Amino acid sequence: MKTATASNRGVLPGFGLTLGYTILYLSLVVLIPLSALLFNSTGLTWEKFWGVATDPRVIASYRVSFLTAAAAALVDTVLGLLLAWVLVRYTFPGKSIFDALVDLPFALPTAVAGVSLTAIYANNGWIGSLLEPLGIKVAFTPLGIIIALMFIGIPFVVRTVQPVLQELEADVEEAAATLGSSRLRTFGSVILPQLAPPLLTGFALAFARGIGEYGSVVFISGNMPMKTEIAPLLIMSKLERFDYAGATAVAIILLLISFLLLLATNLLQRWMRKSAR
Numbered sequence: 001m002k003t004a005t006a007s008n009r010g011v012l013p014g015f016g017l018t019l020g021y022t023i024l025y026l027s028l029v030v031l032i033p034l035s036a037l038l039f040n041s042t043g044l045t046w047e048k049f050w051g052v053a054t055d056p057r058v059i060a061s062y063r064v065s066f067l068t069a070a071a072a073a074l075v076d077t078v079l080g081l082l083l084a085w086v087l088v089r090y091t092f093p094g095k096s097i098f099d100a101l102v103d104l105p106f107a108l109p110t111a112v113a114g115v116s117l118t119a120i121y122a123n124n125g126w127i128g129s130l131l132e133p134l135g136i137k138v139a140f141t142p143l144g145i146i147i148a149l150m151f152i153g154i155p156f157v158v159r160t161v162q163p164v165l166q167e168l169e170a171d172v173e174e175a176a177a178t179l180g181s182s183r184l185r186t187f188g189s190v191i192l193p194q195l196a197p198p199l200l201t202g203f204a205l206a207f208a209r210g211i212g213e214y215g216s217v218v219f220i221s222g223n224m225p226m227k228t229e230i231a232p233l234l235i236m237s238k239l240e241r242f243d244y245a246g247a248t249a250v251a252i253i254l255l256l257i258s259f260l261l262l263l264a265t266n267l268l269q270r271w272m273r274k275s276a277r
Contacts, residue, residue, distance in 0.1 A: 053249065062257065071146050072210050083158050088166050114217065152209060153205075161199060201269060204266070217232075
């Protein structure tokens with residue numbers, strides 16, 4: 001009996017102690033700062049909150065932030081899958097260097113990334129000068145914001161999908177090929193259902209990072225109200241004018257919308273995992 005009891009014990013402490021540490025960590029890191037945002041909203045009345053929420057400039061900034069973040073996350077989902085596939089399934093010279101470059105956006109300061117992307121995609125930049133004769137303008141447009149968010153979001157997708165690809169056994173693919181299945185049908189019927197949950201997780205992480213991104217976007221966006229102004233920049237501009245109530249209102253709305261979108265993504269991810277099982 002002692003042996004059986006000892007073998008059933010986990011490495012971590014009991015549920016009560018583990019749950020206590022978890023709640024304490026979430027309270028110190030997440031809940032208390034968010035509650036401070038609500039309690040320190042001095043001068044924020046319901047009329048002020050509603051006025052800020054319905055302001056056309058604020059609505060336009062939310063539209064730019066969420067649409068560009070969603071577009072960048074979708075592109076990162078496709079490109080991240082391709083990058084992870086190459087890193088896992090193929091061997092080529094310089095693979096270690098290529099693998100390390102994927103994590104570069106994690107280490108590179110966002111302001112440096114913003115300045116670099118602006119210099120490259122401006123009208124007189126390396127790539128911008130080639131695109132301008134074609135009528136394609138990147139810098140100071142929503143397209144430039146999408147490119148900046150793609151740059152900072154691609155590692156989330158690659159590093160989420162890569163471990164799952166490494167655990168997939170090639171025997172299943174070989175069995176499908178033996179049964180006469182084409183490569184496209186094998187990918188769609190065998191591989192993609194197993195990659196759907198990590199792909200959705202990578203999309204959610206890249207999308208969440210894009211919503212709150214500031215440093216890499218502030219330079220390349222041009223910060224034009226109603227066109228390329230993002231919500232985090234609007235919050236900073238209100239703080240610089242000492243409009244703390246207005247900044248708090250914009251932050252609260254951004255927080256609520258982001259939470260609802262991420263909650264819907266997590267529920268969809270849970271449903272996909274149950275369906276796969």
